[in-house]
Amino acid sequence: MTGHARYPHVFAPLDLGHTRLKNRILMGSMHTGLEEVAHGFERMAAYYAERARGGVGMIITGGIYPNREAGRGSKLSTPEEAEQHRLITNAVHAADPDVKICMQILHTGPLARTPDCVAASAVKSRIGSHTPNALTEEGIEKQLDDFAQCARMARFAGYDGVEIIGSAGYLISTFLVKKTNLRTDDWGGPWENRMRFAVEAVRRVRQAVGPDFIVIFRISAMDMLEGGLAWDEVVSLAQAVEAAGASIISTHFCWHEAPVPTIATMVPRAAFASVTGRLRKVVSVPVITSNRINMPQVAEDVLARGDTDLVSMARPMLADPELVNKARDGREDQINTCIACNQACLDHTFSGNQQVSCLVNPRACNETLLNYRPVQSAKRIAVIGAGPAGLAFATVAAQRGHRITLIDAGSEIGGQFNLAKRIPGKEEFHETLRYYRRMIVLHGITLRLNTRADAAMLKAEGFDEVVVATGIQPRTPDIPGIHHPKVVAYIDAILGRQPIGQRVAIMGAGGIGFDVAELVTHQGTSGAVDIDVFAREWGIDFKRHPRGGVTGVVPQVAKSDREVILMQRKADALGKTLGRTTGWTHRLVLNRRGVQMVGGVEYLLIDDAGLHVRVNGEPKLFAVDTVIVCAGQTPQRALYDELQAAGLKTHLVGGAFEAAELDAKRAIDQASRLAAEV
Numbered sequence: 101m102t103g104h105a106r107y108p109h110v111f112a113p114l115d116l117g118h119t120r121l122k123n124r125i126l127m128g129s130m131h132t133g134l135e136e137v138a139h140g141f142e143r144m145a146a147y148y149a150e151r152a153r154g155g156v157g158m159i160i161t162g163g164i165y166p167n168r169e170a171g172r173g174s175k176l177s178t179p180e181e182a183e184q185h186r187l188i189t190n191a192v193h194a195a196d197p198d199v200k201i202c203m204q205i206l207h208t209g210p211l212a213r214t215p216d217c218v219a220a221s222a223v224k225s226r227i228g229s230h231t232p233n234a235l236t237e238e239g240i241e242k243q244l245d246d247f248a249q250c251a252r253m254a255r256f257a258g259y260d261g262v263e264i265i266g267s268a269g270y271l272i273s274t275f276l277v278k279k280t281n282l283r284t285d286d287w288g289g290p291w292e293n294r295m296r297f298a299v300e301a302v303r304r305v306r307q308a309v310g311p312d313f314i315v316i317f318r319i320s321a322m323d324m325l326e327g328g329l330a331w332d333e334v335v336s337l338a339q340a341v342e343a344a345g346a347s348i349i350s351t352h353f354c355w356h357e358a359p360v361p362t363i364a365t366m367v368p369r370a371a372f373a374s375v376t377g378r379l380r381k382v383v384s385v386p387v388i389t390s391n392r393i394n395m396p397q398v399a400e401d402v403l404a405r406g407d408t409d410l411v412s413m414a415r416p417m418l419a420d421p422e423l424v425n426k427a428r429d430g431r432e433d434q435i436n437t438c439i440a441c442n443q444a445c446l447d448h449t450f451s452g453n454q455q456v457s458c459l460v461n462p463r464a465c466n467e468t469l470l471n472y473r474p475v476q477s478a479k480r481i482a483v484i485g486a487g488p489a490g491l492a493f494a495t496v497a498a499q500r501g502h503r504i505t506l507i508d509a510g511s512e513i514g515g516q517f518n519l520a521k522r523i524p525g526k527e528e529f530h531e532t533l534r535y536y537r538r539m540i541v542l543h544g545i546t547l548r549l550n551t552r553a554d555a556a557m558l559k560a561e562g563f564d565e566v567v568v569a570t571g572i573q574p575r576t577p578d579i580p581g582i583h584h585p586k587v588v589a590y591i592d593a594i595l596g597r598q599p600i601g602q603r604v605a606i607m608g609a610g611g612i613g614f615d616v617a618e619l620v621t622h623q624g625t626s627g628a629v630d631i632d633v634f635a636r637e638w639g640i641d642f643k644r645h646p647r648g649g650v651t652g653v654v655p656q657v658a659k660s661d662r663e664v665i666l667m668q669r670k671a672d673a674l675g676k677t678l679g680r681t682t683g684w685t686h687r688l689v690l691n692r693r694g695v696q697m698v699g700g701v702e703y704l705l706i707d708d709a710g711l712h713v714r715v716n717g718e719p720k721l722f723a724v725d726t727v728i729v730c731a732g733q734t735p736q737r738a739l740y741d742e743l744q745a746a747g748l749k750t751h752l753v754g755g756a757f758e759a760a761e762l763d764a765k766r767a768i769d770q771a772s773r774l775a776a777e778v
């Protein structure tokens with residue numbers, strides 16, 4: 101331990117024998133997609149160097165493939181390929197020579213988007229694009245040699261170590277589990293054979309890199325597969341990879357194809373650390389825990405409990421590269437906290453064609469392109485609207501040196517964030533609001549709440565420029581009976597300003613329709629803040645740890661007392677516009693609670709009897725006592741038009757600019773970019 105008053109365990113160095121980590125927080129691996137874009141290595145160098153300056157003890161890069169079968173994208177097997185990686189290792193070591201950087205060797209096996217993909221057996225993954233080619237014995241030898249060569253080249257490129265990912269449904273893990281390993285040779289069948297590939301990969305990598313190099317093995321400590329790894333198998337694998345030369349074992353939870361959320365915002369903070377804690381007791385090398393550890397106090401707590409030696413934070417380092425320094429200096433109230441939304445990071449990764457960034461920090465992965473430089477001459481700028489766009493603009497512009505007055509008609513800052521924070525499972529939005537409240541004070545932003553701005557007032561006050569971030573107004577569809585007393589606007593439903601009946605129709609099934617369905621069907625404590633509730637809802641057994649960690653029984657989600665129908669006019673399946681990596685969890689939860697989902701609806705009339713519709717041409721009455729309207733938004737631009745007419749230099753951002761499909765990601769990104777330029 102160190103003498104750090106608040107985080108003594110976080111700031112204790114860790115001796116690895118041949119080297120030392122300066123503290124216990126590492127930046128976990130996140131694929132950025134930058135490897136494949138123009139100037140990608142320069143951009144990655146800047147991205148990692150910024151995190152090194154921000155105080156982490158160690159960085160693990162996004163995955164790099166050992167060969168072409170392993171996945172599309174950046175491969176490392178030759179000295180020529182290693183040269184471009186020097187940009188990264190040099191930048192990180194120049195930023196702070198005490199920060200270690202390890203390269204993740206990623207072999208995605210059956211999840212590689214190529215018909216040449218390989219696996220233990222020809223078993224297609226539920227989420228894979230191709231049936232993998234079963235490896236021959238010679239093929240296995242080649243793959244193992246490629247792991248070793250990749251590690252050798254990583255060392256040549258200046259990395260301090262490598263991480264071998266042996267989990268998630270990627271190549272190595274397909275050997276471990278019976279359902280993907282149907283082999284009858286020495287690489288399949290009994291457990292000793294199934295774990296052989298993993299152990300051999302570590303042994304050959306260690307042989308290739310020598311003793312004074314970090315080798316991390318990422319283990320499936322809980323794969324969440326029915327019939328997955330038993331706990332004694334996890335233990336014996338961990339001990340075997342340690343004996344084969346692993347210097348650190350990193351615990352990973354869940355194959356990508358398993359229907360259990362492990363990192364989404366509905367997962368409680370540090371939910372899986374106790375599993376790492378059990379593994380820590382049976383190995384001698386340090387272990388890493390991860391998943392939903394997004395603030396320094398959470399990291400300190402799991403370290404202090406003895407659950408882990410190191411804490412991996414991947415997404416939190418996108419959200420705030422300076423997280424560790426802020427913790428060290430007692431500035432944790434300035435941390436821009438990862439809210440586990442996945443909207444700009446993993447959703448982009450899995451879309452296959454979008455570059456990764458961060459909803460709360462659009463600079464992430466744009467460090468060479470989006471910079472908030474101090475201004476030469478400060479302007480007086482009024483920002484109207486303290487929602488996501490207004491807050492982002494005000495913060496960045498004030499940080500650059502402009503004099504900002506932030507005006508909102510409401511009594512608190514936050515706009516739509518104040519709705520989001522009330523949805524069970526979205527409690528992390530409180531952190532975003534805390535961050536912005538602190539930024540307002542820190543950057544000397546003048547905040548005027550309960551104030552309705554108009555052109556005369558703004559002109560009289562002599563602002564140089566005005567930024568209009570007045571947001572949206574909910575759309576009121578033109579349907580007979582839309583003003584019937586049983587009709588409730590989503591804002592009133594979420595803020596609890598109108599009573600909601602027992603039989604509810606939700607009109608509109610976008611992000612907000614789903615949020616409202618969650619809110620009105622939710623009973624009891626949110627699983628996001630209670631690990632026992634979360635475990636029950638998703639069928640996880642942390643204590644007995646059956647195979648895969650999952651009980652196999654249908655998760656116990658209480659059916660809602662309310663009868664709820666969620667509907668849209670489109671004939672598609674509901675929820676298609678939700679996040680790629682999280683949408684399925686929302687659909688599953690609502691299904692389990694008994695919410696009816698109906699597409700292809702034509703709204704006809706709302707009256708005392710309920711909501712009259714036509715579904716696929718058939719007239720139908722939903723006999724409900726409340727209709728909640730979640731039919732999207734229209735921009736609120738009256739002030740902008742007024743300011744334009746008055747000749748004031750005016751900018752428009754966020755929902756007021758474009759309400760269609762607007763979300764906080766686009767609002768913050770657009771506002772931050774404008775603030776970087778004014």
Ligand code: NAP
Pocket residue numbers: 575577578607608609610611612613615667668669670677678679730731732733760761762763764
């Ligand atoms: P949205 O995603 O655009 O959905 C609007 C819904 O209203 C759609 O289901 C649409 O379906 C329906 N609709 C549109 N015009 C209508 C009309 N004239 N009459 C009746 N229904 C109509 O908007 P939102 O749900 O309000 O969400 C706003 C933004 O916040 C979105 O970008 C959303 O992604 C984001 N958000 C995301 C999440 C999340 O990802 N978890 C959560 C909350 C909010 P039909 O046209 O088929 O009827």
Ligand code: SF4
Pocket residue numbers: 415416418419437438439440441442443444445446457458459460461
């Ligand atoms: Fe975290 Fe969301 Fe940013 Fe991803 S996009 S790093 S989940 S805040």
